Amino acid sequence: MISSLISTPRRLLRQRWQHWVDQRVGRSDRVCFEQRNIFIVPSGAGLVFCGLLVVMLLTGINYQNSLIYLLTFLLGTLFFLSIVQTYQSLAGLELIVVEAGEGEVGSLSRIGLRFIADNDRDYPSLTVAADPRHPVNFSVMAGNSVDVELGLPLRRRGPVDLPRLRIETRFPFGLLKAWSWGRPLSRGLAWPAAIPCPPERVGTLAADEGAPSSALAGVDWIDLRPYRQGDPLQRVQWKRYARSEDMVTADWQAGLLDPDWLDLEAFPGVDVELRLNYLAHLIDLRELSGKPYGLKMGPRRYGPGLGAAHRLSCMRALAWHGFEGPANG
């Protein structure tokens, strides 16, 4: 009860702060850290250090000891100067988003970042984190660049706005922390997760109802058998039925088609997201079996083809389905 009373204003404050930060830090794939976007405050250790300075000053006053005054002033000034030092351990560094990352929902995508150091300054101790619980430490020496990869869990299919990246340093003394944010403009992409298609749905793959012959053009072996309850109606040989009134179902093994078109429309009555999951799984199956395949998404067709590049374009197409993006835009 009480905790909720306290936490609500805190959450509000946090939201307002993040909103302010988002306004201040624009989305860009290239950030140069400088005065405008570097924040600096004492770290926990720094606050304790300030407390220690107060205690030391009190000791100096109460014992009328000049040298303790001197020591306190020295420590205080060093603390003050380390503000500049810490700032300079971040200023001039450049961040480039190399890779926005893509992958299947449920996996980690890899965000590729490149940090380029200023020509005459080292950046000996930096951390970068998308999620504050998993920071990555690195250093960049003057005139060099370093590539860092961050993992980002993919939760929902479609384009992914990359989270705010926090780049922090506490060098040299750890008494202050200077940090800045990068908000990548590039978006990552989450493919639908592969979910195996239940066997009774597999039959609907030969989608073209009016022209089974054309749909079956590449099939080398077809088993004709009497109709059983539950057989997909598309596979009933209607011409034969018209001729002889025998309900005969054409049966063939999935994967025998060459090329085999995977069609978004092939799963009547199934939720679109689930269809995409099925397709993703089927694509992976095709890749495993090494048989060329094509993907049909409404008016768009991909392939037929085989291999990583083809798979990637198919997966991207699935990922972008329903979003404004390069594939549909």
Next chain:
Amino acid sequence: MGSLDVKHKGPALRAFSVNWLFFGFALLIIPQWARLPIWLALVTSGLAIWAWAGARFGVRMPGRALRVLMVLVLAVIFAVTVRGRFTVEAASDFFVLTVALKWLELRSRRDLYVLFFILCYLAAVNFLFRSSPGWALLDFVGILSLFNALQGSQGGHLKRGMLQTWKRMGKLFLLALPLVIGLFIFFPRIGPLWSVPLVSDRGTTGFSDTVAPGDISHLAQSDRRAFRVRFGGALPPPRERYWRGLVLEDYDGRAWRERQSYSPLSPPGKVNEEAGAGPLPADEYEVLMEPTYQRWGFALRDSVPVSSNISAMGNGLIRFRRPVDTTVRYRMKRLSVAPLPSRLSAAVRFRDTALPLGGNPETRAWALSLRARYGTPRAVVAAVLNYFHTQPFYYTLNPPKLGANPMDTLLFQTRQGFCAHYASATAYVLRVAGIPARLVVGYQGGEVGADGRYLIVRQYDAHAWVEVWLGQRWVRVDPTAAIAPERIERGLQSAVSDPADFLADNWMAPSRYNNIAWVRWINLQMDAFNYRWERWVVGYQGNTQLALFGHLSRHIGKRELGWISAGLVGLFSLGVALWSLWRARQERQGEGMARLFRQWRVLLSKVGVASQASETPLQIAQRAYDLDPTLGRLSMNFARQLNSHYYDSSRGTPERELWRQLKRFKRSVRTFKQRKT
């Protein structure tokens, strides 16, 4: 270059950090070493070495149970040895013990910081005990080492390790110096905010308020400074350098004690608050006294306090309001006119002739015979001194034991003694003869400092003499002057019968070798530096500060000093901010081109042409040419254009065009890579 360099945060501390932390600790514990109880000194250094070896060489550290046990055992030892005495020493000992125990638990960066904080405070505590320039330097080096340890603990990559971190420390220290000095001068010195229970159990320097014969001779083994005196006018001649500290009037047959009945008088006349730092008038002198942990100060007779931190006592002595725990400075004025004759009240006369009943029959008989023969007190005193002068008395640091009737033994048998023996005997004889007499303890003499204008008074100058009431006033009578006049004129070293006795137990003491000219010269120069340090740095306290600025303007008070300090900090911040801005601007001016160059180098590094930032574009392009002529030609072209932009940006290729070229270059790199695969 361009490689994946991902390190995960580990709790492990680097050897670099632990080394420097240990080094800083070693420096900071030295000032404490001599005064620590032996068990604590051993425990502290042992635990620190253990922790260091643990971090450095992987020596096994104690487990949790053992640690808890150690904490308990040490806490009990501490409680038992302290026994409820709450003194600065006990507090510092406790503090050192915490440092020692923290060493046991040095595993994460957090522990390192805790240790850093308590060691910083230890550096401050050190200044309560040690204040000379050498110790201060040691302390500051220790602090910088601790900061160095912090630099190493931040993780990441330290190029050239120690060299780089010390360079940074040096730079920061020099940058900090102006503000530190400014704040030191201007920060208003206010009085203690609350009274600190500053009790010290140290009685190692100076004497106690009880003097038995032979008590002073142990001081003769020490060449520690007691105080230094600077005179506005000429130095007084050696025979007038009698520094009175204590007057002892109660004799119990063995030792002389101070009589507590004197109440402090309010300082006579107006106390000059601003006498602290101005030039010394001809009739004034200034004493810079080392801590004695007692309330007394030392002064010539017939002089009165000028500075307000001391007050005059009824018997012409001076006292501080609180025990002197740091170096203090005070000013005295010598009266040109002797004080008016006064009368001794009957009560005081009775007390100052009182003696315990019985004992020393020979001495008593002798004193009474002197009284009978000479009549006037003055003549009796002269007779006693004459006896000392004519009989074969020896001035020695190692007199034989005196036994049950000490005065009889000294005066008529052994005839060997130190100043306290003779003074005690003289006062005894005079009291038997009915003449009021008292023992005075203080210092006599002083070595002339390097510039010839101040005196250095050391512990071995400690002295005891007698004051006798001769009708109208107390008159100084020094039996030592009758026995060994060179002690008064030239000091102890020339007075002791055997030169090897001088500082015999203290062969490290520099003063022992004062008969070698260059040693003496170096000693004096070091003392002069030390004097300035203590006068202007250690002794820079409230009154000095106000007097210094009051000298410039009457309107500068503590409040104004506060404003000035704040202004200094503001000015310093402004300076640093402006400098930082200026640097940022300098950098931005060349930034576009630098980035262009950098990205070009990064591209080349992808095809295996690694380069340093210090190389010229043409050098790098040449290397690319060696690798592949096609790519090399493109690189050469780009490098030439970069150069032409650098040398004449108005006529050379414009920056925008260069960026376009870089894009084209990027494409050729990609095709080159494809060609290779």
